[in-house]
Amino acid sequence: MKEQRTYTEQTIEDIEDGGHGIIKPEGKVVFVEGVLPGEVVDVAITRKKRSHSFAKVTAWHTHSDDRREPFCSHFADCGGCTWQYLPYEGQLRYKERFVADVLRQIGGIEEPVPLPIIGCEEAIYYRNRLDFSFAPVRWITQSEVDSGRTIADRRALGFHVKGRFDRVLEVEHCYLQADPSNAIRTAAREIALAGDYSFHDPVEHTGLLRNLVVRTSGLGGVMVILVIGEERHDLAVAFLSALKERVPSITSGFYLINLTRNDDMSPHPAIHAFGDETITERCGHLQFDIHPKSFYQTNSRQAERLYGIVREWIEAGGKETLLDLYCGIGSIGLFVADLVGSVVGIESIPEAVDRAVENSRLNDIGNARFYAGDVREILATAGGEILGAQHASGPVIPKPDIVILDPPRAGLHPKVLEMLLKLAPRQIIYVSCKPSTQARDLTVLTEQYRIERIQPVDMFPQTFHMENVVDLRLR
Ligand SMILES: C[S@@+](CC[C@H](N)C(=O)[O-])C[C@H]1O[C@@H](n2cnc3c(N)ncnc32)[C@H](O)[C@@H]1O
Numbered sequence: 198m199k200e201q202r203t204y205t206e207q208t209i210e211d212i213e214d215g216g217h218g219i220i221k222p223e224g225k226v227v228f229v230e231g232v233l234p235g236e237v238v239d240v241a242i243t244r245k246k247r248s249h250s251f252a253k254v255t256a257w258h259t260h261s262d263d264r265r266e267p268f269c270s271h272f273a274d275c276g277g278c279t280w281q282y283l284p285y286e287g288q289l290r291y292k293e294r295f296v297a298d299v300l301r302q303i304g305g306i307e308e309p310v311p312l313p314i315i316g317c318e319e320a321i322y323y324r325n326r327l328d329f330s331f332a333p334v335r336w337i338t339q340s341e342v343d344s345g346r347t348i349a350d351r352r353a354l355g356f357h358v359k360g361r362f363d364r365v366l367e368v369e370h371c372y373l374q375a376d377p378s379n380a381i382r383t384a385a386r387e388i389a390l391a392g393d394y395s396f397h398d399p400v401e402h403t404g405l406l407r408n409l410v411v412r413t414s415g416l417g418g419v420m421v422i423l424v425i426g427e428e429r430h431d432l433a434v435a436f437l438s439a440l441k442e443r444v445p446s447i448t449s450g451f452y453l454i455n456l457t458r459n460d461d462m463s464p465h466p467a468i469h470a471f472g473d474e475t476i477t478e479r480c481g482h483l484q485f486d487i488h489p490k491s492f493y494q495t496n497s498r499q500a501e502r503l504y505g506i507v508r509e510w511i512e513a514g515g516k517e518t519l520l521d522l523y524c525g526i527g528s529i530g531l532f533v534a535d536l537v538g539s540v541v542g543i544e545s546i547p548e549a550v551d552r553a554v555e556n557s558r559l560n561d562i563g564n565a566r567f568y569a570g571d572v573r574e575i576l577a578t579a580g581g582e583i584l585g586a587q588h589a590s591g592p593v594i595p596k597p598d599i600v601i602l603d604p605p606r607a608g609l610h611p612k613v614l615e616m617l618l619k620l621a622p623r624q625i626i627y628v629s630c631k632p633s634t635q636a637r638d639l640t641v642l643t644e645q646y647r648i649e650r651i652q653p654v655d656m657f658p659q660t661f662h663m664e665n666v667v668d669l670r671l672r
Pocket of ligand 1: 493494523524525526527528529543544545546549570571572573603604605630
């Protein structure tokens with residue numbers, strides 16, 4: 198077996214925007230997991246890439262004063278809350294700095310300085326959705342190995358262990374979603390064991406119970422979606438009825454039959470078992486109906502603050518055309534629709550577009566329309582002859598006055614950037630969940646735009662993920 202390269206007494210210089218600590222032994226960049234600047238550690242290389250390597254800590258020499266004991270008993274094994282060893286104030290401080298750093302280093306942007314990050318009022322129990330997995334053979338933690346205790350029943354309901362599709366960590370309590378989430382998972386496990394339901398084995402591809410999704414809303418909705426791996430409607434209904442009996446606050450029950458090897462829920466229809474067909478979430482002056490498979494921002498309260506920033510920043514006189522690109526279920530466009538003349542949303546997932554249309558109806562918004570397709574293709578029709586697409590066969594998008602961008606982590610395609618520069622809307626508000634790709638895109642947009650302001654927003658406490666909003670004005 199090849200020996201792992203090790204380095205001793207390395208001082209962590211800094212942390213990067215992916216949350217890893219940085220050391221540079223022999224001038225090479227090595228990312229270390231679970232460390233803070235100033236800490237001194239021994240490490241072993243776990244993975245090598247061309248420009249950098251990854252390492253794990255093998256011994257500690259010095260701990261940072263910033264470090265605290267993680268509050269969750271599953272921290273060592275669960276891949277969820279990777280930053281629990283840092284108090285929330287510290288997490289915010291680093292996130293704020295990451296934004297300034299990537300904007301400067303990748304985007305060459307020194308000014309304006311980002312506004313102070315907007316943190317969450319609740320740094321725990323902030324998620325409105327958790328996806329749990331069943332497994333016939335659970336992960337045995339290091340502390341269980343050390344204790345020498347025999348675990349007779351190894352069936353589990355919890356989260357996948359980081360990097361292991363076939364191993365599930367039995368979860369006693371999760372701090373990410375408020376009650377009744379923990380009560381539902383505990384009851385589901387007890388029902389499964391008492392009823393001797395089979396747990397799905399991803400390697401053998403056998404067994405009934407696969408996943409359990411819990412979705413909650415600020416208005417009291419509690420939706421449970423059970424995913425099963427066999428065509429057994431009777432068992433799914435019996436399981437869900439028993440769950441409703443144990444946790445009466447569940448308002449909506451669904452199940453999905455997934456006979457494939459892949460855990461992706463999207464191709465399979467959600468079958469209604471009991472209660473309401475949707476749960477309703479309020480977002481400022483709007484309401485959204487959430488179906489079992491529809492996307493919704495996982496931190497509802499902070500999503501409202503994020504959209505509030507976009508709303509506050511829009512400079513509109515009531516007549517403008519606003520393009521909401523990568524619009525999902527239309528949330529941002531609908532949130533600001535009353536400020537402009539018309540909203541046009543573009544999103545690649547047709548079901549999300551259906552939800553956007555439904556959400557405009559639900560909120561009595563008559564000036565928004567939505568198109569399903571690739572932003573790159575649909576945008577090419579914008580403004581008719583401006584982009585040379587006056588003879589387009591599909592929808593022709595009007596020339597926008599204001600554009601909202603909220604792309605996936607990869608950021609914008611160069612063609613999309615090129616088209617935006619040609620369309621030259623007077624204001625662009627760029628919402629990003631990956632400030633480094635946003636910084637790269639800003640190097641192109643700033644050829645024609647000046648940055649008015651930058652606002653980092655934390656949506657995901659206990660992790661290094663965050664959002665950043667940039668307000669751009671045509672020069
Ligand atoms: C970060 S989400 C934005 C969601 C939405 N703005 C919200 O706040 O709920 C990015 C969205 O872009 C969509 N998407 C990804 N690539 C796309 C493309 N090439 N064209 C159109 N939509 C795309 C995804 O399906 C996803 O809904």
